[in-house]
Amino acid sequence: MSTSAIRVHRRGEAGIALATLPPLSLYVHLPWCLKKCPYCDFNSHELAPQTPAAPAPRGGVSGLGRPGAGLRPVVIPEARYLDALIADLEASLPQVWGRRVISVFIGGGTPSLFSSESIARLVADVRARLPLAPGCEITLEANPGTFERERFRAFRAAGITRLSVGVQSFDNRALGAIGRVHDAAQARAAVAEAREAFDTFNIDLMYALPGQTLAMLDADLDAALAYAPPHLSIYHLTIEPNTTFALAPPERPDDDAASQMLDRIVARTTSAGLQRYEVSAFAQPGHRCVHNLNYWQFGDYLGIGAGAHGKLSFPDRITRQVRWREPVMYMDRALAGQPISNEHIVTRDELPFEYMLNALRLAEGFDLARFTDRTGLTVADVDARLADAERRGLVTRDAARVWPTPRGFDFLSDLQALFL
Numbered sequence: 001m002s003t004s005a006i007r008v009h010r011r012g013e014a015g016i017a018l019a020t021l022p023p024l025s026l027y028v029h030l031p032w033c034l035k036k037c038p039y040c041d042f043n044s045h046e047l048a049p050q051t052p053a054a055p056a057p058r059g060g061v062s063g064l065g066r067p068g069a070g071l072r073p074v075v076i077p078e079a080r081y082l083d084a085l086i087a088d089l090e091a092s093l094p095q096v097w098g099r100r101v102i103s104v105f106i107g108g109g110t111p112s113l114f115s116s117e118s119i120a121r122l123v124a125d126v127r128a129r130l131p132l133a134p135g136c137e138i139t140l141e142a143n144p145g146t147f148e149r150e151r152f153r154a155f156r157a158a159g160i161t162r163l164s165v166g167v168q169s170f171d172n173r174a175l176g177a178i179g180r181v182h183d184a185a186q187a188r189a190a191v192a193e194a195r196e197a198f199d200t201f202n203i204d205l206m207y208a209l210p211g212q213t214l215a216m217l218d219a220d221l222d223a224a225l226a227y228a229p230p231h232l233s234i235y236h237l238t239i240e241p242n243t244t245f246a247l248a249p250p251e252r253p254d255d256d257a258a259s260q261m262l263d264r265i266v267a268r269t270t271s272a273g274l275q276r277y278e279v280s281a282f283a284q285p286g287h288r289c290v291h292n293l294n295y296w297q298f299g300d301y302l303g304i305g306a307g308a309h310g311k312l313s314f315p316d317r318i319t320r321q322v323r324w325r326e327p328v329m330y331m332d333r334a335l336a337g338q339p340i341s342n343e344h345i346v347t348r349d350e351l352p353f354e355y356m357l358n359a360l361r362l363a364e365g366f367d368l369a370r371f372t373d374r375t376g377l378t379v380a381d382v383d384a385r386l387a388d389a390e391r392r393g394l395v396t397r398d399a400a401r402v403w404p405t406p407r408g409f410d411f412l413s414d415l416q417a418l419f420l
Contacts, residue, residue: 015348016376021313022299024096025103025291026126028085029305030111031327032076034145038179038244039237043307043325044109047076078118081327084334086125088304088323091337093129095312096302101130103137103291106160112142116154123159137162137290139202144182144190152190152197162289163194164202164233169209170223177210177250178237191227200287202231207265208258209237210250217261218268225272230287234265234280259410279361279412296358297366298374304339306330318346318354318375351375352382356419360412365395365403385418394418 029043036046104126106119114122123138139162140155152163167187169175175183182190194201203224207217224232236258239245253261266276274282278296281289295301303310307325311318322342324330333339346354355375359366368379379386386402389395394408394415408415 016317016351018313018315018318018373018376020373021099021315022297022374023102023294024099025105025294025299025301026101026130027291027301027303027305027308027310028104028106028122028126029108029303029308029323030081030106030114031109031306032113033108033110034113035179035181036244039240041240041243042109045306045327047113076113077331078114080331082118082122082125084331084339085122085304086129087337088334088339089126089129089302091334091339092302092304096130096300099131099300100133101136102133102299103139103294104132105139105291107139107141109141110143110146110166111140112146112151112155116151116158119155119160120158127159139164139289139291141166142190142194144186145180149189149193152193156197161198162200162202163198164204165190165194166204167191167224168204168206170220171216174209174212174216174220178206179244188223191224191229195227195229200230202233202289203227203229204233204235206235206237207261208253210252212253212261214257214260214264217264221265221268225268228272229274230284231289232269232274232282234262234282236262275363277363279409293362296361297370298355298358313374318351320344320346348377348381351377352385352419353416356382357416360395360404360408360415363403363409365397365401367401369400382419389415389418 031043031045032047033044034047036044104123106122111119119140126132138160140160141164142152142155143166155163167190168178168180170184170187172184175187191201191203205220205224207220209216237252239249252258269276269282273284275285276282277288278292281292283289300311300313302312303321303323306323306327307330308323310321312321313319320343321340323339324333324341330339333341352375355366355371359371371382372378386395386397389408390397393405394411395402395404397403404412404415
């Protein structure tokens with residue numbers, strides 16, 4: 001790949017030396033959705049509906065609309081996009097040659113809009129080009145609005161080992177308030193099917209939704225926990241820039257009410273046998289998300305697909321990469337062997353914050369030896385800031401490890417900012 005095809009930002013030399021390279025994951029981005037949610041700032045693109053007279057283009061597959069909602073079929077250029085993904089992967093192979101992949105995460109967008117045949121092709125093409133670890137976790141994100149009976153089983157047969165279901169709420173009023181395309185009945189049906197089809201799966205829930213009360217949150221938790229989910233991800237509804245909600249913010253529970261809701265979530269998930277191992281993640285024993293753990297432990301990940309981000313380590317540097325964001329441009333550039341739009345080397349000054357932004361999200365914190373292995377820095381490089389965090393009651397530490405206190409979890413942004 002010609003370096004003239006990308007913008008490379010070299011803010012000084014990294015000035016580090018890594019004795020070993022961290023574990024490697026693969027992230028694959030499928031960018032299309034039936035409808036853009038008003039709170040979403042991810043790189044997702046709403047599909048234009050197919051007109052009734054227009055046939056699906058060659059290489060395209062019709063997605064699924066919400067039954068009874070008046071959505072017409074949408075068409076995804078699946079074959080061409082998969083060709084672009086594999087071209088992107090092949091162009092990236094020299095950067096990860098010989099490294100084993102411990103997890104694959106197919107995110108979006110709404111990946112479950114893709115057919116099971118396309119997902120099977122993607123998994124097979126990845127396996128043909130990268131050495132996957134035995135029992136490699138392969139996660140697919142799915143939304144209830146794209147659910148139909150047996151669809152999840154087809155994804156399992158295609159090679160997916162873990163499903164992440166974007167429920168967000170089991171309350172029709174709340175779902176409408178945040179612009180979701182599915183309803184409560186579809187949410188329940190999708191989770192029930194995921195439970196039948198997969199040994200491990202995740203439910204995404206949001207809280208502090210417009211008009212939500214503690215009783216409404218309890219009802220959502222009742223519904224989710226009734227399925228005994230191996231993994232539960234909980235997200236506070238936040239207003240992000242460049243979203244519809246940023247232009248017209250809905251009225252939401254205040255900070256005190258949101259804090260009460262989080263306390264209720266922690267108490268009820270603990271009673272249900274789920275451990276809070278990360279700020280927003282709760283899991284039964286043996287069901288932590290391998291892929292996300294690798295992020296939080298400052299592992300490497302190759303990101304392919306429109307707008308995908310990646311982090312790759314080399315003996316003398318750590319780099320961040322971004323792919324072309326707009327899907328058509330991405331396909332054109334990737335097929336031409338130029339999938340990367342931006343790349344920069346992470347400097348020594350940036351590394352403490354980059355590491356702590358991830359590692360301090362974990363309840364168990366991090367080993368000091370791992371900090372050195374993953375960054376090439378020494379504990380002395382961050383000792384003064386760790387001491388400051390300890391004085392403020394945000395972390396606890398011993399000779400081998402650092403972990404956030406309950407106060408550190410509650411004020412995580414303040415804790416992370418100490419390392420800027």
